Amino acid sequence: MSSEANHSNNSNNNFVIISNEFNKNNPEITTTLAPPNSRHDHPLVSTFSSSSRLASPPLTKTVGSPGSPSTPLRRKEPEPPAFEKGIASEISANFGQMVQIIFIKPLRIKLAVEPPNIVKVATFLRDNLGYDHAESVAGTDYPKDDQIEVIYHLGSYSREDLAGQVLSIATRTNRDDARLPTLINVYKSVEYHERETFEMLGVYFEGHPRNERFLLPEDWADIPPLRKEFRIKGR
Amino acid sequence: MADLEDRINESQKMGMQIIKESEDDRLMTLSVGPQHPGSGHFRFVVKLDGDYIVHCDPDPGYVHRGEEKMTEYRNFIQNIPHLERPVIHDSTNITYSYSLAVEELTGIEVPRRGQFIRAIASELNRQVYTLYWLAIYGIFLGHSTMFMWPTGDRELFIDLLEALTGARVTHAFNIPGGVRNDVPNGFKDRCLRQISYYEKRLKEYEDIFYNNPLVRQRTEGVGILTKEDAIRLGVTGSVLRASGVPYDIRKAEPYDVYNEIDFKVQYMKTADSFARAYVPFLDMRESCHILRQLLDKMPEAGEVRAKLQANPRGPPGEAYRRVESGRGALGYYIISDGTPKPYRVKISVGSFRNMLALPHLLVGAKMGDMPVIYWALNYWPVEADR
Numbered sequence: 168m169s170s171e172a173n174h175s176n177n178s179n180n181n182f183v184i185i186s187n188e189f190n191k192n193n194p195e196i197t198t199t200l201a202p203p204n205s206r207h208d209h210p211l212v213s214t215f216s217s218s219s220r221l222a223s224p225p226l227t228k229t230v231g232s233p234g235s236p237s238t239p240l241r242r243k244e245p246e247p248p249a250f251e252k253g254i255a256s257e258i259s260a261n262f263g264q265m266v267q268i269i270f271i272k273p274l275r276i277k278l279a280v281e282p283p284n285i286v287k288v289a290t291f292l293r294d295n296l297g298y299d300h301a302e303s304v305a306g307t308d309y310p311k312d313d314q315i316e317v318i319y320h321l322g323s324y325s326r327e328d329l330a331g332q333v334l335s336i337a338t339r340t341n342r343d344d345a346r347l348p349t350l351i352n353v354y355k356s357v358e359y360h361e362r363e364t365f366e367m368l369g370v371y372f373e374g375h376p377r378n379e380r381f382l383l384p385e386d387w388a389d390i391p392p393l394r395k396e397f398r399i400k401g402r
Numbered sequence: 403m404a405d406l407e408d409r410i411n412e413s414q415k416m417g418m419q420i421i422k423e424s425e426d427d428r429l430m431t432l433s434v435g436p437q438h439p440g441s442g443h444f445r446f447v448v449k450l451d452g453d454y455i456v457h458c459d460p461d462p463g464y465v466h467r468g469e470e471k472m473t474e475y476r477n478f479i480q481n482i483p484h485l486e487r488p489v490i491h492d493s494t495n496i497t498y499s500y501s502l503a504v505e506e507l508t509g510i511e512v513p514r515r516g517q518f519i520r521a522i523a524s525e526l527n528r529q530v531y532t533l534y535w536l537a538i539y540g541i542f543l544g545h546s547t548m549f550m551w552p553t554g555d556r557e558l559f560i561d562l563l564e565a566l567t568g569a570r571v572t573h574a575f576n577i578p579g580g581v582r583n584d585v586p587n588g589f590k591d592r593c594l595r596q597i598s599y600y601e602k603r604l605k606e607y608e609d610i611f612y613n614n615p616l617v618r619q620r621t622e623g624v625g626i627l628t629k630e631d632a633i634r635l636g637v638t639g640s641v642l643r644a645s646g647v648p649y650d651i652r653k654a655e656p657y658d659v660y661n662e663i664d665f666k667v668q669y670m671k672t673a674d675s676f677a678r679a680y681v682p683f684l685d686m687r688e689s690c691h692i693l694r695q696l697l698d699k700m701p702e703a704g705e706v707r708a709k710l711q712a713n714p715r716g717p718p719g720e721a722y723r724r725v726e727s728g729r730g731a732l733g734y735y736i737i738s739d740g741t742p743k744p745y746r747v748k749i750s751v752g753s754f755r756n757m758l759a760l761p762h763l764l765v766g767a768k769m770g771d772m773p774v775i776y777w778a779l780n781y782w783p784v785e786a787d788r
Binding site: 308 | 642720754
C-alpha cells in the first residue's frame, strides 16, 4: 500500500467527458420541451404562483460605479443559455411530461418530478448526463399548499463542462403523511442530508437505512423544527 | 489444536460448561468525543477489534444551533452576524455566498471596488482558517512547533483583517451589496509586506513539517480515499482535490472578480492523509498569488457598496450560490416569498459533506491513525452542525 503505487494508479485517470452531443441544438429535441405556460397548471409548481404574498418589483436601487465593467445580473438574462437548454431538452426528450422544467437560468436548472418517478430520473441523470453527486438536500414546508418540497442539488465532478452547473430536482409530498423514496441507492452522498431532512421536517425516506435523529438532542420530543408551525420561543 | 480439544472434552466430562467468545466480547466500543481533545465538539462511536476500527458511527449535533430556523425570523441584513457563527475562523467566506444569493434574489449590484475588497477579505480569511487548522493538525501529530508557528503567523492576518473590518474574528463584513467599510490608508503596502514575509514562512513550514520524515511516515498511505469514492461520496474542498479531482468553485463558477484572476487549482493524486494535509498548504501558497493580483487590480477609488433600503426585498424566487471556503464548497439555497425575510435558508457546508468520508476511511484503519485521518478531513464540527 505504498503511495507511489497509488500515485501511478491514479495518474492516468483524468477527466473523461462522457458525451458532448446534446450541446448542439437538436430541433427534434427542442420541440418536445413543455410550453412555458403549462407549468402553472402543474400541481408541483404552485409554490409561488398560488401562495405568493407579495409580487412587488424590487424596491432597491442599485448603484454601480459608472463606466466600470461589473458582472451582469443573472436574473436579467432574457434568453435561457444554450448549454443549459440542451441539457434540459435531453431530459425532456427522455421523460416527456414526467419531468417538468421549472426554470433554466445560467448554470442552474430546476426540475420537478412526482415522487414515484424520482429514482428513475435521478438514475438517468447520473448514468447518462454525468451528475455524479448531490451537494445538498433541502426540505421546505408549505403549509398553505399542505405540502413539503424536497429539493436535491446535483453537481458533477467527472464532467468538466458541467463543473459550474447545479441541477436541482424537486419533488413534493403531503405534510400529513410525508413519505418519499430515498435516493441513497443512486447517490450515496445524500445519506446524511436525507437523515437531516427526516429529523428537521419529518419526511420519511422509504428505503433509507437510518431515518433517525441526527443533529437534534437525544431527548427531542417536539415536532420537527423546520416545519412552519414550530415557533422559536419569544419570537 | 488437539490439545485444546482434549481439554474441552475433559472439562465437559467433569460437567463444566463451555462458553464460546462472542463477537461482542471481542469488540470494544469506544466513544470518541464530544469532550475528547482530539475530536472537537463532535462524537463518533468506534468499535475496535484489537487495534483496528471495524465500525464507526458519527454522532454530530452537540453544537447544533438551528441557524436555518433562525434565518426565517430575521430580515436579510439582520441574518449576517449570526450566520457567521458556525465557523468564526472563516467568517468572511460563510457570509460571502449568503450575500451572493441575496444579491441574486433582490437584484442588488455590487460596485467593482466592493467586489475586490470582498475577495481580498475572503482570501485573508482563508489564510486565517487554514493556519488554524494546520496548527491543530500539527499538534495532533505531536509536532508542537507546527502548533506554535501557524498560531503566531495567524495573528498577523488577524491584525490585517482587524484593520480592514474592525473586528478580529467575527467580522460581519460582507453584506448584500458589497462590504461594510473601505480599506484603511496604507492597507495595500501593509498587506504586501505581510505576504512577502509569509511566503518565506511557508517555505519553513514545508521544511519543518511537510518534509519531516516522521510526519510523512505517519500520514503517507494512511486513509486512502480513491477518486471514485471521493466522487461517489460527494466530498468537497481539499479532501476532493487530494483525491485527484481538480475542482474549485473559484474556477468552476467564478464569482465576483475571480474570473479576472490567474491561478491554478491545487490538487494531488496520492489520495492519502498526506495529500489531504498538503493540499490546504498549496492553497495557502496559491492564495498569496491571488492576493497580490487582487491588490494590484483593485480600483483606486469608487463605491464599496450599493446603497440599500433598510429592508431589501425582491420578487418571490429562489437562488443557490456557492463559494470556495476553507473547507470546500459552501452553498446557500435561499427561497424568498417576496417579504424582507427569507422563507427558507439551507446552508450546504463542506464539513457536513465531508463527514460521510469519515466512516469510510476509519473502518479498517488503526486506532492510532484516527487523529491523522480525522483532522486531515478538514472537519469543523460547529459548521457541520449549524
